[in-house]
Amino acid sequence: MIELTKMNNEKFYMNPNQVEIIENTPDTLITTISGRKYYVLEAAKDVSQMIMVYYCNINNRTRITPRCMTLTPKTE
Secondary structure, eight states: OEEEEBTTSOEEEEOGGGEEEEEESSSEEEEETTSOEEEESSOHHHHHHHHHHHHHHHHTTTOOOHHHHTOOOOOO
16 A cells, blocks of 8 residues: 545555556546545655656565565655
8 A cells, every 4th residue: 555645635545556647637536446546645756756766665575676676655
């Protein structure tokens, strides 16, 4: 799961497996495979990076890839 922030600053967790599209409208809009839409404060690039880190963490349990070693989670 990745932690995201709604437009009202409320934190929530999303399953990256459910993300279909991430759009840069004036705000970041995430559409899930079920068609639900979520506006979040994080930039689309940051959400994409979080998803990549999520998958790399899962894959690194079995093997280490050079691509994953260059990714770092966003810290506040």
